[in-house]
Amino acid sequence: MSYRTLILLIIVFLLSCNSGDNLDKNFTFKGSDINGVKFNSKEFEGTPMIINFWYPSCPPCTKEIPTLVEFNKENNQKILMIGIIHNSLVDSKEDSINMLEKFDVEYINLYDKDNLLTDEFNIFGFPTTIFLDENHKVNTKWTGFLDENTLKKESSKISK
Numbered sequence: 001m002s003y004r005t006l007i008l009l010i011i012v013f014l015l016s017c018n019s020g021d022n023l024d025k026n027f028t029f030k031g032s033d034i035n036g037v038k039f040n041s042k043e044f045e046g047t048p049m050i051i052n053f054w055y056p057s058c059p060p061c062t063k064e065i066p067t068l069v070e071f072n073k074e075n076n077q078k079i080l081m082i083g084i085i086h087n088s089l090v091d092s093k094e095d096s097i098n099m100l101e102k103f104d105v106e107y108i109n110l111y112d113k114d115n116l117l118t119d120e121f122n123i124f125g126f127p128t129t130i131f132l133d134e135n136h137k138v139n140t141k142w143t144g145f146l147d148e149n150t151l152k153k154e155s156s157k158i159s160k
Contacts, residue, residue, distance in 0.1 A: 026136045031110035031117055034085065034097055039110055041136060048079045048158040049132040052146075053112075053123045055086040056095040060145040061127040065103045067148050071155070072107045078159045083109035084117050086126060133158045 030040045041049070052068055054061035072081040083105065085096045093111060100109060112118055121130060124143070131140040131154050140154045 027121070027132060027138070028136065029117060029120060031084070031112065034093070034100065034109050034111045039082075039108060044080050045136070046134050048134050048155075049082060049130075049136065050079055050151075050155060050158075051082045051084060051121070051130045051132065053084045053086055053118060053121070053126060053128045053130075055088040055126060056091045056099045057088065058126045062099060062103075064127060064146050065099070065105065067146070067151060068107070069103055069105055071148075071151055075155065075159070076107070079155060081107035083107060085109055085111050086118055086123075087111070087113050087115055129154075131155060131158050134160075 028041050030038070032038055050068075050071075052064075054065070056062065068081060068083075075081075083100075096109070096111065099105075110117065121128075126143075127146065128141065128143045129146050129151075130138055131142075133139050139158050142150065142154060
């Protein structure tokens with residue numbers, strides 16, 4: 001196999017991996033928070049959202065939580081912050097509750113018990129943060145650690 005053929009195959013593979021993101025659709029989703037309180041995104045139509053997929057034993061996930069907490073305190077009137085806790089094999093629901101208490105997280109955190117939201121949003125890496133505009137259409141999908149500068153830059157694209 002030639003070098004050019006190999007490069008072409010890699011490019012085709014990478015492009016096909018991103019084709020299932022459904023970035024053109026307006027997302028509506030439901031779930032229950034860590035305490036069992038029901039959530040429906042339809043109740044927040046017209047409000048931009050930042051959705052952060054994470055789990056307690058994920059080091060970059062927990063490293064970015066203080067930045068998300070601070071951002072939420074400064075912007076909670078303009079943008080709805082939502083955490084979605086991945087039901088990992090190594091963490092318990094109690095681990096999630098402890099992490100939320102440790103960082104004094106006040107924004108909504110949905111517990112994705114059956115990983116249905118993780119599947120719906122095509123999440124393959126953690127942490128992943130999704131920025132939805134006021135119509136709940138994906139503006140940006142960021143996989144990996146989210147620093148303060150990137151958070152501010154991407155959130156400015158969805159808020160007025």
